[in-house]
Amino acid sequence: MLLRGSLAVSRGIFVTSVSLVVCGALSMAAQDGGITLHVDVKLVNVFVNVTDANGALVGGLTRDDFAIAEDGRHQDIAVFERQSELPLNLTLAIDTSASTYKDRDLEQEAAKRFVQALMRAQDQMSVLEFDTFVSELTPFTNKVAQIDHGLDRMRGEGGTALYDAISLGSEGLGKKEGRRVLVLVSDGGDTVKGTTYSQALEQALRNEVMIYSIIDVPIEASAGRDLGGEHALITLSEQTGGKSFYATAGGLNKAFAQVSDDLRTQYVLGYYPHHQEPGRTFHRLNVTIPRAANEAFNLRYRTGYYADSPVKSGN
Numbered sequence: 176m177l178l179r180g181s182l183a184v185s186r187g188i189f190v191t192s193v194s195l196v197v198c199g200a201l202s203m204a205a206q207d208g209g210i211t212l213h214v215d216v217k218l219v220n221v222f223v224n225v226t227d228a229n230g231a232l233v234g235g236l237t238r239d240d241f242a243i244a245e246d247g248r249h250q251d252i253a254v255f256e257r258q259s260e261l262p263l264n265l266t267l268a269i270d271t272s273a274s275t276y277k278d279r280d281l282e283q284e285a286a287k288r289f290v291q292a293l294m295r296a297q298d299q300m301s302v303l304e305f306d307t308f309v310s311e312l313t314p315f316t317n318k319v320a321q322i323d324h325g326l327d328r329m330r331g332e333g334g335t336a337l338y339d340a341i342s343l344g345s346e347g348l349g350k351k352e353g354r355r356v357l358v359l360v361s362d363g364g365d366t367v368k369g370t371t372y373s374q375a376l377e378q379a380l381r382n383e384v385m386i387y388s389i390i391d392v393p394i395e396a397s398a399g400r401d402l403g404g405e406h407a408l409i410t411l412s413e414q415t416g417g418k419s420f421y422a423t424a425g426g427l428n429k430a431f432a433q434v435s436d437d438l439r440t441q442y443v444l445g446y447y448p449h450h451q452e453p454g455r456t457f458h459r460l461n462v463t464i465p466r467a468a469n470e471a472f473n474l475r476y477r478t479g480y481y482a483d484s485p486v487k488s489g490n
Contacts, residue, residue: 218254219245220261221476222354222385222416223442223462228471232440236464244461245448254445262353263295263438264315266344268303270361270391271331278391281427282360283326289431290322293438301347302326305340307333307367315351337365337404338375341386341411345375349382354441356417358434360389360427363404372407379415381481387437388412388419389430416477457481 221243225233238255267290269282290300294317302313302325313325341357348355357379365372379386388408412419418437422430444462451458459479464472 217447218445219448219460219480220254221444221446221460221462223444223474223476224418224437224440225442225464226473226475230473232436233472234440236442240464240466241442241444242463242465243444243446245446245458246452246455247459247461248450250446250448252444252446254443256443258439258441260297261443262351263293263298263356264348264351264353265293265298265300265356265358266303266348267300267358268305268309268340268344268360269329270306270335270337270359271304271329272306272335272366273332274335274362275391276332278427279329279331282391283329285427285431286326286360287323288428289435290319290326292432293435294319294322299351303340303344304329304331305336306331307336309336309340309343315347334366335361335364336367336369337361337363337407338370338372339367341375342370342378345378345382345384348384354438355382355384356387356438357384358387358389359408360391360422361404361408362391363402363406363408365404365407372411376411376414379411380479383477383480384415385417385477386411386415387417387434389422389427389434390419391422391427414478416475418475456483 243250299315301315312328344357409419420430462476
């Protein structure tokens with residue numbers, strides 16, 4: 176399946192934050208000559224990683240350790256899990272442009288090991304490659320052999336449609352239930368005039384996608400190194416609650432292992448929003464550990480969600 180063409184994201188509010196889309200459906204019904212207001216409020220799930228001052232993942236926290244607020248209003252935590260058993264839907268998007276050719280074999284083998292270590296029966300993964308265009312090598316499946324076959328089909332050349340890949344990958348993930356993760360492997364930099372950075376980020380926000388960037392750079396001191404592209408990947412990860420890793424000196428295996436560890440040590444906080452401010456399109460989230468005032472904990476999570484519908488890309 177080849178996904179081609181320019182992508183258009185309709186106008187909307189752009190917020191440098193992360194989204195979990197939750198909709199409240201209101202209906203009116205007549206009962207005994209009166210009017211009853213029915214409110215259907217859906218659960219907001221927030222995935223949280225906690226690290227200490229040394230960057231080590233922190234386990235063993237309880238529901239009582241956390242507090243969560245939406246738009247400054249305290250919310251009651253209704254669901255708490257130390258390690259999510261929710262299905263993991265992951266799209267692995269690999270840069271196969273000409274600039275990454277030197278690492279093609281390493282990317283394939285490291286990605287295969289990542290798939291074997293990560294996949295559970297309830298999980299599904301798809302594989303994209305992107306050069307001048309974005310191509311789907313494997314649709315969503317939990318069959319490791321099928322994913323490996325897709326990775327073996329990696330070819331590529333030419334430009335780098337990074338933001339097209341983020342937009343299309345996010346839209347595909349948005350159709351899945353459970354956790355939605357986009358893992359990007361690239362040396363950074365978009366060289367194709369298609370989707371913009373802002374449009375790509377908005378698609379990730381609206382489709383509740385966490386972006387993990389594995390940045391495979393050329394020689395560190397190379398004059399051709401795209402620092403702007405690297406910064407874009409880092410920022411995309413930060414704003415969507417994911418994380419970025421550098422893969423240097425053949426360190427792709429280590430980078431993939433770090434992504435796997437991060438996904439396996441997420442806390443899940445769920446709440447039913449109340450006292451929402453009417454008319455807001457975007458709701459900001461704030462998660463804290465109140466007792467940790469004197470401890471250097473770093474919390475990483477999706478920091479907001481859009482209350483309207485996801486934006487669809489057009490070809």
